[in-house]
Amino acid sequence: xxxxxxxxxxxxxxxxxxxxxxxxxxxxxxxxxxxxxxxxxxxxxxxxxxxxxxxxxxxxxxxxxxxxxxxxxxxxxxxxxxxxxxxxxxxxxxxxxxxxxxxxxxxxxxxxxxxxxxxxxxxxxxxxxxxxxxxxxxxxxxxxxxxxxxxxxxxxxxxxxxxxxxxxxxxxxxxxxxxxxxxxxxxxxxxxxx
Amino acid sequence: xxxxxxxxxxxxxxxxxxxxxxxxxxxxxxxxxxxxxxxxxxxxxxxxxxxxxxxxxxxxxxxxxxxxxxxxxxxxxxxxxxxxxxxxxxxxxxxxxxxxxxxxxxxxxxxxxxxxx
Numbered sequence: 001x002x003x004x005x006x007x008x009x010x011x012x013x014x015x016x017x018x019x020x021x022x023x024x025x026x027x028x029x030x031x032x033x034x035x036x037x038x039x040x041x042x043x044x045x046x047x048x049x050x051x052x053x054x055x056x057x058x059x060x061x062x063x064x065x066x067x068x069x070x071x072x073x074x075x076x077x078x079x080x081x082x083x084x085x086x087x088x089x090x091x092x093x094x095x096x097x098x099x100x101x102x103x104x105x106x107x108x109x110x111x112x113x114x115x116x117x118x119x120x121x122x123x124x125x126x127x128x129x130x131x132x133x134x135x136x137x138x139x140x141x142x143x144x145x146x147x148x149x150x151x152x153x154x155x156x157x158x159x160x161x162x163x164x165x166x167x168x169x170x171x172x173x174x175x176x177x178x179x180x181x182x183x184x185x186x187x188x189x190x191x192x193x194x
Numbered sequence: 195x196x197x198x199x200x201x202x203x204x205x206x207x208x209x210x211x212x213x214x215x216x217x218x219x220x221x222x223x224x225x226x227x228x229x230x231x232x233x234x235x236x237x238x239x240x241x242x243x244x245x246x247x248x249x250x251x252x253x254x255x256x257x258x259x260x261x262x263x264x265x266x267x268x269x270x271x272x273x274x275x276x277x278x279x280x281x282x283x284x285x286x287x288x289x290x291x292x293x294x295x296x297x298x299x300x301x302x303x304x305x306x307x308x309x310x311x
Binding site for chain 1: 223240269272
């Protein structure tokens with residue numbers, strides 16, 4: 001049985017089902033991160049003093065550059081598939097995945113340095129909220145890598161059967177990925193600079 | 195979204211330019227941090243720049259600059275609930291209703307000082 005509206009838009013919404021589904025998922029993600037940002041504000045406003053300069057701005061800055069670059073390569077991957085250029089589309093998808101992995105490696109070194117100094121989540125309110133926010137964000141990065149690896153690997157076979165559906169899948173993954181980038185755009189100044 | 199190859203090629207140039215602009219904004223954010231502004235001003239500047247960057251990602255990379263009304267509708271609802279989520283717990287900090295007068299926010303007792311006789 002064929003699933004309807006995977007490529008062609010629904011007559012009522014003008015959207016393919018997957019796209020509306022991803023946007024509703026992202027709306028729930030906004031609420032998830034929103035709750036944690038609200039917690040951060042509440043903790044910070046209630047704190048007598050708030051630590052400053054605990055995190056490496058250089059590492060955070062490098063990770064920001066990496067995520068922005070990965071957002072660009074992700075949207076180019078989709079654009080290449082839209083132009084029916086599968087090999088380039090897949091290449092840019094793989095580059096995005098590599099950049100995401102580098103982000104995680106950087107994060108590993110950052111976490112390792114803090115743990116070696118005994119600065120785990122138990123150390124202070126600041127480190128508790130830092131590890132919660134960046135840990136959840138890191139899990140989202142891992143989720144993105146898994147989906148991209150599937151699309152570039154075993155899931156790529158769909159391109160031969162239904163290239164439009166494959167392109168849509170890459171677009172939805174891209175929407176998720178840009179959201180992950182967007183969250184980091186706010187996490188970086190809030191945790192590293194302020 | 196366009197399916198004409200020439201239009202998509204043009205879009206790729208836009209994506210690259212937006213990417214470069216985002217990097218410039220990141221450099222500005224870090225640069226402003228080096229100036230050591232007063233905390234309220236530093237927070238305002240950093241959040242304004244982050245909002246500009248976030249808007250660019252949403253509008254250009256996520257194609258929100260030309261999306262269908264169903265998605266705008268879902269996002270407007272999200273923004274409303276997000277605002278409530280951020281504001282409501284934080285408004286409770288300023289709320290002194292129901293607290294003993296001596297413990298109301300801003301009172302001497304709340305700051306650990308003895309009440310004036």
